[in-house]
Amino acid sequence: MALPLSILDLAFIGEGETAADSLTASVALAQRAEDLGYRRIWYAEHHNMASIASSATSVLIAHVAAHTRTIRLGAGGVMLPNHAPLTIAEQFGTLETLHPGRIDLGLGRAPGSDQQTMRALRRNPSAADTFPQDVLELQGYLSGESRIPGVDATPGKGTNVPLYILGSSLFGAQLAAALGLPYAFASHFAPTALEEAVALYRRDFQPSAQLDRPHVIAALNVIAADTSEEAQEQFLASKRLRVSRFLGRGRTFTTEEADMILESPAGQQIVQMAKYSAVGDAAEVKEYVDRFAKLADADELIVAFSATDRKVWLRSAELLAEAHGL
Numbered sequence: 001m002a003l004p005l006s007i008l009d010l011a012f013i014g015e016g017e018t019a020a021d022s023l024t025a026s027v028a029l030a031q032r033a034e035d036l037g038y039r040r041i042w043y044a045e046h047h048n049m050a051s052i053a054s055s056a057t058s059v060l061i062a063h064v065a066a067h068t069r070t071i072r073l074g075a076g077g078v079m080l081p082n083h084a085p086l087t088i089a090e091q092f093g094t095l096e097t098l099h100p101g102r103i104d105l106g107l108g109r110a111p112g113s114d115q116q117t118m119r120a121l122r123r124n125p126s127a128a129d130t131f132p133q134d135v136l137e138l139q140g141y142l143s144g145e146s147r148i149p150g151v152d153a154t155p156g157k158g159t160n161v162p163l164y165i166l167g168s169s170l171f172g173a174q175l176a177a178a179l180g181l182p183y184a185f186a187s188h189f190a191p192t193a194l195e196e197a198v199a200l201y202r203r204d205f206q207p208s209a210q211l212d213r214p215h216v217i218a219a220l221n222v223i224a225a226d227t228s229e230e231a232q233e234q235f236l237a238s239k240r241l242r243v244s245r246f247l248g249r250g251r252t253f254t255t256e257e258a259d260m261i262l263e264s265p266a267g268q269q270i271v272q273m274a275k276y277s278a279v280g281d282a283a284e285v286k287e288y289v290d291r292f293a294k295l296a297d298a299d300e301l302i303v304a305f306s307a308t309d310r311k312v313w314l315r316s317a318e319l320l321a322e323a324h325g326l
Contacts (some may be wrong), residue, residue, distance in 0.1 A: 008044065141156050
């Protein structure tokens with residue numbers, strides 16, 4: 001049996017696009033993914049990023065859910081230190097009430113933003129320190145066993161929206177194992193600790209009411225095209241775009257400038273972020289995805305389609321689904 005495949009939709013705003021264009025494309029991807037047999041689509045909370053349209057994660061999930069029928073939808077993830085657990089319980093309890101059996105809630109402790117944006121969010125810099133307690137508080141609201149006497153989430157209470165711990169280090173693996181929750185590793189941009197974190201999670205996992213055995217979701221980038229050459233061209237374009245996003249500080253580099261930067265130490269760090277990337281035609285992508293699944297010891301894969309061209313972006317989903325046997 002092929003591993004289940006899911007999608008991390010970064011809701012990117014392409015060159016010459018508006019946020020509305022991006023959200024329309026996200027609906028189109030979800031509808032196509034549903035037909036193709038993908039298990040779930042997640043959206044990530046990022047703030048103050050001109051190239052990403054998923055900042056209001058729960059609102060986007062509601063919109064996509066209203067335009068699809070069966071595919072699971074969720075956060076990959078909500079950065080819980082940015083929010084009161086009660087607020088997130090109410091938001092995702094509402095989503096689960098409107099779309100029963102289709103909602104996931106992935107949780108991260110990173111800010112999803114820079115220091116100035118953290119200030120604008122009214123976030124306390126030490127908020128991440130209480131992440132484990134906040135997860136438990138949130139879980140209590142959703143299960144109907146509130147940890148704060150007299151306070152319930154409505155909607156939310158008793159919906160038991162499944163929780164997932166997101167991470168890119170050993171901290172998340174330890175927490176997911178201790179709480180008996182599924183663990184999703186962000187290896188699509190932070191590949192370094194993947195194998196060590198998964199091994200730790202599987203070794204220390206404690207069964208819970210939500211989950212009786214470990215469940216690992218590993219992330220990777222995918223660019224699939226009808227020819228290997230086209231896929232490689234898109235992969236280079238995506239790396240050039242990352243240079244502008246991470247190093248541009250508001251400016252866009254020319255192709256020549258981006259290529260020079262990619263050869264520098266700072267550029268090589270950006271290249272390393274995309275270490276786990278399946279790029280090529282359908283057969284090449286399938287071979288890489290199969291190898292990655294074994295390396296990651298994964299129970300499920302979640303893919304970020306990183307092509308900058310919208311047609312190749314959507315075609316990647318189709319080719320991967322067909323090659324993987326969905």
